[in-house]
Every structure is written in structure tokens, then in C-alpha cells.
Amino acid sequence: MPTYRLHGFGRSGNTYKVAMYLATAGLDWEPVLVSVAAGDTRKPEWRQAFNPMGEIPVLETDGRRLTQSGAILTELAERTGHFAARTPEDRTEVLRWILWDNHKFTGYFAMHRLQKAFAPQPPHPEVLAFLRAQSEQHLALLESHLAGRDWVVGTQPTIADLSLAGYMFYPTAETTFDLAATHPAITAWTRRIAALPGWKPPYELLPGGVPVPLR
Numbered sequence: 001m002p003t004y005r006l007h008g009f010g011r012s013g014n015t016y017k018v019a020m021y022l023a024t025a026g027l028d029w030e031p032v033l034v035s036v037a038a039g040d041t042r043k044p045e046w047r048q049a050f051n052p053m054g055e056i057p058v059l060e061t062d063g064r065r066l067t068q069s070g071a072i073l074t075e076l077a078e079r080t081g082h083f084a085a086r087t088p089e090d091r092t093e094v095l096r097w098i099l100w101d102n103h104k105f106t107g108y109f110a111m112h113r114l115q116k117a118f119a120p121q122p123p124h125p126e127v128l129a130f131l132r133a134q135s136e137q138h139l140a141l142l143e144s145h146l147a148g149r150d151w152v153v154g155t156q157p158t159i160a161d162l163s164l165a166g167y168m169f170y171p172t173a174e175t176t177f178d179l180a181a182t183h184p185a186i187t188a189w190t191r192r193i194a195a196l197p198g199w200k201p202p203y204e205l206l207p208g209g210v211p212v213p214l215r
């Protein structure tokens with residue numbers, strides 16, 4: 001059995017954050033299909049066995065089941081050294097950006113994509129407008145942070161980059177953001193990430209979640 005088993009599916013950018021790590025760190029892993037769209041995470045037996053919070057990703061290793069992409073990435077970096085911060089100060093910075101990603105960037109950008117592309121009912125236009133405005137505000141902050149620097153923290157890629165980039169590689173048809181046209185620093189940074197050995201886009205790295213239906 002591989003050292004790491006990653007439960008999740010291709011549509012989940014939070015799962016993809018961890019998948020990108022495992023792939024680009026060259027670790028021994030396999031994906032296990034768990035589909036939010038199919039209702040897997042809402043089943044009481046799944047919650048009891050894997051995550052009472054009802055969320056993917058779940059990373060199984062050494063008989064443990066780790067959850068929360070930021071916590072998983074932190075443990076992997078500490079264990080393996082791949083994409084770890086180099087100094088105590090940078091470790092704090094990495095944590096700061098991962099928290100910001102979870103709360104602000106992914107919190108709004110992923111919800112906007114979910115509502116726009118995958119919600120069973122069309123969202124209220126004001127809800128969508130709010131999520132889009134928040135996403136734009138957070139993208140602008142990241143764009144200005146990345147102008148003139150290669151990586152989010154320090155001079156090497158870290159888990160902060162992989163966390164923040166988790167939702168950047170989905171098609172414009174899903175996100176409705178054409179970042180290549182509007183955010184040059186973010187685009188250059190995602191190209192650096194995509195150049196890491198072992199990198200693949202979400203729907204190639206993870207099963208399930210073929211991008212339908214789209215509205």
C-alpha cells in the first residue's frame with residue numbers, strides 16, 4: 001500500500017493543494033475517490049470513519065487520518081522537508097499566508113466558483129456579486145504581494161504557494177476569472193509552480209469531478 005492515501009476528488013481545490021504537494025515532492029501516494037457532488041461526505045458512516053467535519057481532503061498515513069489542507073501541508077513539510085520554510089520567521093509567514101488563504105482567498109474564490117459552476121440552483125445575483133467582489137479584492141492583494149518576487153514567502157517554493165495556488169489551475173469556464181489576462185504577477189507565479197517536476201493540473205492528478213454541469 002502507498003505511504004499516503006489522499007481522499008478527495010478533482011473538483012476540490014483543497015484536495016488538489018495536497019495532491020500538488022504529494023506529486024511535486026515525489027512521494028508515494030494514491031488518490032481515493034470521495035465526491036462531494038455525489039454526497040459522499042454527507043453520509044454519516046463516512047463522517048464517522050474519516051472526518052466528522054464532513055470535509056475532504058483526508059490524508060491517510062500510518063493509520064492516521066489527517067484533515068484540513070493547511071494542517072496536512074504543515075505536517076508533510078515538517079516530516080519530509082519538502083516545501084518547508086527555511087527559518088522560524090518564514091515558518092510564521094507561511095502559516096500566516098495559509099490562514100489568509102483558507103479564510104480569505106479560498107474562502108471566497110472557491111465559493112464563487114462553486115456557486116457559479118456547480119450549485120444545483122442559480123445563486124442570487126447579489127450573492128454572486130458579493131463573492132466576486134471579495135475574490136477580486138483578495139486577488140489584488142496577492143497580485144501586489146507577488147509583484148517583484150518569485151514565491152509567496154522567502155526565495156523558494158513553500159507550502160504557502162501550494163495552498164494559495166490550489167484554485168488557480170481550474171478552467172476559466174468554471175471560475176469565470178481569466179487571470180492570464182488580468183493578473184500578470186499571479187500568472188507568472190502559477191507558471192513557476194506548473195514548472196515544478198511532477199506537477200499536473202487538477203483533473204489529471206485526481207479522479208472524478210469532470211467539469212459538468214456548467215451554467
Ligand SMILES: N[C@@H](CCC(=O)N[C@@H](CS)C(=O)NCC(=O)O)C(=O)O
Binds near residue numbers: 036042056068
Ligand atoms: N479548510 C478546509 C476546507 C475543506 C473543504 O471546504 N472541503 C470541501 C471540498 S473543497 C468539502 O469537503 N465540502 C463538503 C461539503 O461542504 O459538504 C481545508 O482546507 O481542508
